[in-house]
Amino acid sequence: MAKTLISIQNITKRFGNFAAVDDVSLEIAEGEFFALLGPSGCGKTTLLRMLAGLEMPTEGQILIDGQDMSRVPPNKRPVNMVFQSYAVFPHMSVKANVGYGLRIDKVAKDEIEARVREALALVKLDGLEERKPDQLSGGQRQRVALARALVKRPRVLLLDEPLSALDAKLREAMRSELAQIQEKVGVTFVMVTHDQDEALAMATRCGVMHRGVLQQVAAPSDLYEYPNNRFVADFIGSVNLFEGTLTIDEPDHAMIESEELGGPIHLDHGVTGATGATVWAALRPEKIAMAHRDEGAAAPQETNVVPGVVRHLSYLGNETLYEVEIACGRRIKVTRSNVARYEERGFSGGEPVWLSWHPRAPAVLLS
Amino acid sequence: MSSKSPPAPLDYLRRWPLRLWIAGVAFFLYAPLVTLIAFSFNESRRNIVWTGFTFDWYAQVFQDDALIEAFVNSLTIAAISTVISVILGALVAVAMWRFRFPGKPVFEGLLALPIVVPEICMGVAMLVFFSRILPWPSDLPWPLDLGAITIAHVSFSFPFVAVIVRARLLSFNRELEEAAKDLGASEWRAFMDVLVPHMRPALVAGALLAFTLSLDDFVITFFTSGPDTVTFPVKVYSMVRFSVTPEVNAASTLLILITVVLTAIGLRMQGKDIARAEGGA
Numbered sequence: 001m002a003k004t005l006i007s008i009q010n011i012t013k014r015f016g017n018f019a020a021v022d023d024v025s026l027e028i029a030e031g032e033f034f035a036l037l038g039p040s041g042c043g044k045t046t047l048l049r050m051l052a053g054l055e056m057p058t059e060g061q062i063l064i065d066g067q068d069m070s071r072v073p074p075n076k077r078p079v080n081m082v083f084q085s086y087a088v089f090p091h092m093s094v095k096a097n098v099g100y101g102l103r104i105d106k107v108a109k110d111e112i113e114a115r116v117r118e119a120l121a122l123v124k125l126d127g128l129e130e131r132k133p134d135q136l137s138g139g140q141r142q143r144v145a146l147a148r149a150l151v152k153r154p155r156v157l158l159l160d161e162p163l164s165a166l167d168a169k170l171r172e173a174m175r176s177e178l179a180q181i182q183e184k185v186g187v188t189f190v191m192v193t194h195d196q197d198e199a200l201a202m203a204t205r206c207g208v209m210h211r212g213v214l215q216q217v218a219a220p221s222d223l224y225e226y227p228n229n230r231f232v233a234d235f236i237g238s239v240n241l242f243e244g245t246l247t248i249d250e251p252d253h254a255m256i257e258s259e260e261l262g263g264p265i266h267l268d269h270g271v272t273g274a275t276g277a278t279v280w281a282a283l284r285p286e287k288i289a290m291a292h293r294d295e296g297a298a299a300p301q302e303t304n305v306v307p308g309v310v311r312h313l314s315y316l317g318n319e320t321l322y323e324v325e326i327a328c329g330r331r332i333k334v335t336r337s338n339v340a341r342y343e344e345r346g347f348s349g350g351e352p353v354w355l356s357w358h359p360r361a362p363a364v365l366l367s
Numbered sequence: 368m369s370s371k372s373p374p375a376p377l378d379y380l381r382r383w384p385l386r387l388w389i390a391g392v393a394f395f396l397y398a399p400l401v402t403l404i405a406f407s408f409n410e411s412r413r414n415i416v417w418t419g420f421t422f423d424w425y426a427q428v429f430q431d432d433a434l435i436e437a438f439v440n441s442l443t444i445a446a447i448s449t450v451i452s453v454i455l456g457a458l459v460a461v462a463m464w465r466f467r468f469p470g471k472p473v474f475e476g477l478l479a480l481p482i483v484v485p486e487i488c489m490g491v492a493m494l495v496f497f498s499r500i501l502p503w504p505s506d507l508p509w510p511l512d513l514g515a516i517t518i519a520h521v522s523f524s525f526p527f528v529a530v531i532v533r534a535r536l537l538s539f540n541r542e543l544e545e546a547a548k549d550l551g552a553s554e555w556r557a558f559m560d561v562l563v564p565h566m567r568p569a570l571v572a573g574a575l576l577a578f579t580l581s582l583d584d585f586v587i588t589f590f591t592s593g594p595d596t597v598t599f600p601v602k603v604y605s606m607v608r609f610s611v612t613p614e615v616n617a618a619s620t621l622l623i624l625i626t627v628v629l630t631a632i633g634l635r636m637q638g639k640d641i642a643r644a645e646g647g648a
Contacts, residue, residue: 090565148546
């Protein structure tokens with residue numbers, strides 16, 4: 001991994017008795033696109049604001065480039081931010097907005113001119129220099145905010161829910177564009193979002209926060225496939241969680257006895273837990289196979305298979321989400337890609353089915 | 368649609384009872400003013416019969432040194448007290464908006480006091496204050512001799528400014544100020560570059576109000592003015608005590624003209640500012 005740029009060490013922020021950020025430690029490398037992900041009120045924005053200097057930590061240290069920034073005011077940090085409301089100055093033209101930070105730094109006039117032009121070209125706003133913010137669309141205003149922050153050539157660019165105010169189509173387009181811009185300028189991006197798709201699609205690494213605590217830091221695919229705990233498994237994507245007891249734990253196989261499932265879950269790998277401990281098996285809906293259960297026919301496989309009945313289905317276009325009720329009454333979410341336009345024998349409500357999965361499909365969670 | 372359907376709200380304007388009502392309201396509001404202005408062009412010395420058109424009274428106004436002096440005093444006091452009131456009022460509003468401090472509700476209540484206390488009480492209070500607590504020397508050179516009146520005017524106009532600015536601040540997006548700081552601005556620069564432009568419409572409205580309040584105030588000024596520091600309203604009052612001449616009418620007409628022009632300018636600036644600010648928020 002590249003050189004560490006931001007080092008957050010045991011940061012805590014309390015508002016009265018409430019710890020908005022609780023003992024968070026995190027390292028972010030140079031050139032990363034890091035996403036802080038979590039539900040609203042989890043402390044991710046507070047953490048971002050502490051990086052910007054808009055909030056002072058109660059305890060702990062923030063180092064940027066090896067220098068302690070914990071008590072440095074925002075105007076003296078090598079960090080710039082794109083605010084959630086974009087905070088484009090309404091009384092200044094696009095050009096004046098983007099050049100604002102440079103004018104404060106007393107950069108020479110012709111250099112300001114050149115850098116503003118370069119920044120506006122980067123965000124594809126060339127030609128709109130003289131417009132006032134009220135003559136811009138929401139997406140354009142965001143680009144102004146982005147150019148205004150990048151023109152200062154910060155070490156770190158902070159983005160607070162950058163796409164939340166855009167409509168769905170534009171959001172998707174901006175996702176890849178932001179990632180492209182980041183690649184082009186090579187600045188370290190730290191983004192806060194509550195939208196997991198956004199974080200998974202754009203970031204090179206994500207940190208999931210919940211109630212002020214950093215739950216897991218990992219690459220997007222690891223976060224999805226190897227969640228640390230129930231919160232992360234449930235927050236990222238959709239999941240079926242089964243509580244159970246670890247009954248067998250050998251290096252090459254293990255078994256979880258789950259009452260919620262009404263049977264055992266077999267794994268073809270070991271779990272580093274004590275037998276007899278309560279664990280949770282997290283099974284993603286797309287990792288469960290579904291087959292027709294005809295009268296008298298055998299199950300499709302010997303283990304990791306349960307009979308059920310389709311109770312509800314939601315057609316989502318690219319896939320269909322089925323809710324299958326198993327013997328104990330629990331409903332399991334299963335998704336199937338709609339690969340073919342026409343299926344000889346689809347699944348309909350009330351139909352008896354077999355649900356089965358690979359012994360490596362469930363993620364085992366110890367907490 | 369049948370012709371008997373109830374009229375839309377604006378349709379009422381086309382019916383004669385409402386038109387009559389509007390005419391009545393307009394008449395009682397403006398007839399006195401129109402009379403005042405009309406008779407300022409009357410040839411006769413008495414304000415009763417119209418005898419012919421003349422500009423003589425205006426000429427006389429411009430030759431009446433005492434009246435002109437009073438007029439200049441009024442404008443000077445209004446200008447100085449407006450500047451002080453706007454600065455003081457805006458700062459008070461920002462302080463109340465931004466900070467939490469012990470006794471804040473009491474402070475806010477006390478701030479509104481000059482607005483609600485009867486003017487006559489304020490006048491008497493000022494009289495007592497400037498005669499007993501802080502006697503204002505009467506032999507100071509102009510315009511320092513207007514100090515007592517100016518202070519009195521500031522004390523009743525800055526709360527109005529504070530209230531207006533405070534209301535405007537509620538619509539301020541604090542991220543704008545944070546963005547300015549994030550881009551390198553100091554507290555002071557962020558204040559000047561972002562907060563002040565946002566407050567501008569309120570500052571203009573507040574200034575306008577402070578200026579007019581100061582310009583027309585009679586009661587409080589009456590109690591604080593000395594023999595050499597007479598303002599226009601006080602002077603007019605003393606003139607009227609002898610007789611209401613068309614000269615008073617002419618002077619008053621000029622005052623009305625100034626007030627109307629200033630208000631129009633202020634409203635225009637404010638309208639533009641708000642339109643811009645709202646659109647860009």
